[in-house]
Amino acid sequence: MRIARRIWREIPVWGLVLPSLFLFIVFSWQPLISGLYLSFFKTKGYRAEQYVGIRNYVEVIQNSEFQQTLINTFSYVVWSLTIGFALPIVIAIIVNELVHFKSFFKFSIYFPVIVPGIAAAMMWMFMFEPGDGGLLNMLFGKIGLGPYPWLQDPGWSIPLIVVTMTWKSFGGSVILYLASLQGVNRELYEAAALDGAGVAQRVRNVTIPQISSIIGIMFILQIIGVFQVMYEPLTMTEGGPSNSSMSLMLQSYFYAFRYFDAGKSMAIGSMTFMILLVLTFVYFRVNRRSD
Amino acid sequence: MNANYNGIIGMHDIKLPHIKLLYWTMFFAMLAVAAVCLFPPVWLLLSSLKDVKEFFAIPPTIVPRSFEVDKIVSTWRDYRFLTIYGNTLAVTGGTLVSTILFNGVTGFVLSRLKPLGSGVLMTLVLWTMLLPNTVGMVGVFKNLVHFPILGLNLTNSFWPMWLMAGG
Numbered sequence: 387m388r389i390a391r392r393i394w395r396e397i398p399v400w401g402l403v404l405p406s407l408f409l410f411i412v413f414s415w416q417p418l419i420s421g422l423y424l425s426f427f428k429t430k431g432y433r434a435e436q437y438v439g440i441r442n443y444v445e446v447i448q449n450s451e452f453q454q455t456l457i458n459t460f461s462y463v464v465w466s467l468t469i470g471f472a473l474p475i476v477i478a479i480i481v482n483e484l485v486h487f488k489s490f491f492k493f494s495i496y497f498p499v500i501v502p503g504i505a506a507a508m509m510w511m512f513m514f515e516p517g518d519g520g521l522l523n524m525l526f527g528k529i530g531l532g533p534y535p536w537l538q539d540p541g542w543s544i545p546l547i548v549v550t551m552t553w554k555s556f557g558g559s560v561i562l563y564l565a566s567l568q569g570v571n572r573e574l575y576e577a578a579a580l581d582g583a584g585v586a587q588r589v590r591n592v593t594i595p596q597i598s599s600i601i602g603i604m605f606i607l608q609i610i611g612v613f614q615v616m617y618e619p620l621t622m623t624e625g626g627p628s629n630s631s632m633s634l635m636l637q638s639y640f641y642a643f644r645y646f647d648a649g650k651s652m653a654i655g656s657m658t659f660m661i662l663l664v665l666t667f668v669y670f671r672v673n674r675r676s677d
Numbered sequence: 678m679n680a681n682y683n684g685i686i687g688m689h690d691i692k693l694p695h696i697k698l699l700y701w702t703m704f705f706a707m708l709a710v711a712a713v714c715l716f717p718p719v720w721l722l723l724s725s726l727k728d729v730k731e732f733f734a735i736p737p738t739i740v741p742r743s744f745e746v747d748k749i750v751s752t753w754r755d756y757r758f759l760t761i762y763g764n765t766l767a768v769t770g771g772t773l774v775s776t777i778l779f780n781g782v783t784g785f786v787l788s789r790l791k792p793l794g795s796g797v798l799m800t801l802v803l804w805t806m807l808l809p810n811t812v813g814m815v816g817v818f819k820n821l822v823h824f825p826i827l828g829l830n831l832t833n834s835f836w837p838m839w840l841m842a843g844g
Contacts, residue, residue, distance in 0.1 A: 403786050406779040407798070477710065480703045483684045487704075494711035501718050509717050521720065553714070572683060579687055585696065588685050 425652035442653040451629050452637075458544060459613060459634045465545050466612040470552035471605065477556070478563035479593060492564070499557040507621035510550040511537070514622075537623055540630035547618050547631055559604060563597065570596045606669050610662055634658045725749060 425443070428436045446452060481491050498506065513521040514536035523533040537543050570593060578588045594601075616635040619625065625632040625640075634654055642651035682691045690696045752758075 403783050403798075406783040409779060477707070479685070480707055483682075483686050483700070484704060484707065485682055491707050491711055494714045497714050497718070506717075509721055513717065553717075557714070575685055575687060579689070585685060585690065585699065593685060 421652045422656050424648055425656050427649055438649075442649040443657070446641075446650050446653045446657075451632065454629050455632045455634055455637050458630065458632055459615075461544050462548060462615055462633060463609055463612050465548040466551065466608060467605075469545070469548055470556060471608060473552065474556045474559035474604075475563055475597075475601065478560045478567055479589065481560065482564060482567045492561070495560050496557040498554050501554065503554065503617055504621055506554045507550060507618050510553070511622045514546060538627055540627045543623055543626040543631040547615075547622055548612075550622065551612070551615065551618055562600065562604070566597045566600045567593070602673065606666065609665060609669075613662060613665075614658065 426437060426439060428438045428441070477495065481488065481495070484491065501509070515521070515523070516533065516535040516538050520533070520536065522536070527533065535542075537546055574592050574596070575588055578592050583591065614635045615633050616639055619631045619633050619636050620639065623631045625636060635658060638651045638654040638658070641647050641654065682688055686696060686700060691700065
């Protein structure tokens with residue numbers, strides 16, 4: 387009886403949430419479900435034509451470039467973690483320490499975040515122009531280093547795209563880490579200094595453990611985010627010389643908006659979703675076990 | 678400047694010579710980082726003032742030798758930037774209102790009032806955030822053309838972006 391009365395009392399509260407819920411269902415939840423549903427159909431334009439079971443999935447996997455695309459996407463994640471995971475942490479710690487010009491540094495670090503994504507990608511594409519016309523080649527030329535092919539080189543296309551992505555987004559991460567660093571108790575540092583810890587030891591034993599929870603969250607968010615990269619490869623290399631910078635989501639985009647095969651597009655999307663689901667699950671499992 | 682070192686490097690540390698070296702090395706490293714951050718967009722802005730020939734010159738220059746404001750003016754007029762800015766402002770404003778209105782209320786409800794079943798909703802929202810949304814792109818388009826229940830056609834208006842912010 388109590389439960390029924392509680393439900394009755396709670397109805398107006400749910401009413402408050404109802405518009406949001408409706409929008410959420412319409413714009414997030416239902417497209418996801420219908421996307422999954424569509425992936426099992428042969429589609430013409432955007433309408434389902436004929437049930438084909440997992441044929442879309444099979445055709446996508448059997449595509450000769452799929453294996454390379456899969457490897458590429460993981461490669462993006464690995465490069466992104468190598469280049470761009472420790473960097474914001476290091477910079478945040480440094481900026482937190484500095485006393486002179488702190489605001490100027492905070493501003494200049496956040497500046498790339500303000501630049502619109504596609505504009506930043508195009509700007510870097512310009513800078514990476516091979517031959518003597520590119521800006522970077524010109525700057526390097528002044529020190530005497532030869533012109534580089536940059537993005538034309540299949541081996542370098544992914545790392546360079548990751549550099550662009552890092553440039554754009556490390557500012558946001560730095561600000562997050564800075565906020566978290568401010569919350570570290572000053573007395574811990576003094577205690578460590580009294581105990582005779584040098585600067586490096588203080589960083590290792592006080593700073594890092596204190597912000598370890600946000601480091602963990604940023605780690606999984608970065609993996610999930612970079613896994614779905616699409617805008618940078620699209621603008622800068624369109625899949626790269628000989629397919630060297632194609633990512634899963636970019637392939638999905640091509641299927642949907644270039645080949646107009648929505649079924650295959652959804653198939654790739656669903657597979658990406660599954661992989662991410664597994665990765666997230668594994669991550670939370672590992673996290674829980676270490677607690 | 679009254680320097681107040683109170684982080685990992687404390688007031689006592691900074692007096693040591695090797696700590697001083699470390700500090701100023703970090704400072705100049707940050708200057709380099711700041712330069713890398715600021716240089717590309719600034720270069721872009723400067724380039725927009727150059728005339729066409731110098732823009733494509735090989736090797737490219739940094740400080741513009743030519744100064745043509747006409748280029749900016751004509752681009753502004755050709756692409757009707759005022760309209761674009763106006764549109765962007767409208768989208769931003771509507772999104773702001775939509776976000777505060779819908780998400781703010783939802784956040785309040787989920788965290789404070791905690792009605793029955795809010796845990797379910799919370800988890801649902803969380804998982805949708807974590808996972809890819811390109812799967813939903815086509816579906817969203819279909820929904821926009823044929824809005825459920827109300828059956829309106831929402832293309833050619835600002836409403837899709839405003840409403841998506843609420844979702």
